[in-house]
Amino acid sequence: MPPPREPAPGTGPAPALSTDHATSTSERGSFSLAACTCGWRGPARRSRDLARKDAAAHAPE
Numbered sequence: 715m716p717p718p719r720e721p722a723p724g725t726g727p728a729p730a731l732s733t734d735h736a737t738s739t740s741e742r743g744s745f746s747l748a749a750c751t752c753g754w755r756g757p758a759r760r761s762r763d764l765a766r767k768d769a770a771a772h773a774p775e
Contacts, residue, residue: 737769748772 736751739762746765748756756768 735773737773739765739769 734751737748739746739748744760745758746762747758748765748769750772754772756765756772759765759768
């Protein structure tokens, strides 16, 4: 029987996610992205304002 194979990079267990919500936006080329420390990621947007609105809608009050 062959030895067990190592998992492909990026296919291992998901990292532990935080329960805190601190959102931010970043830019990749011509797109803005919203992200949160809990692991949530918004869709790529061409509008910075829409990315900010996505982040604000995700973060609890």
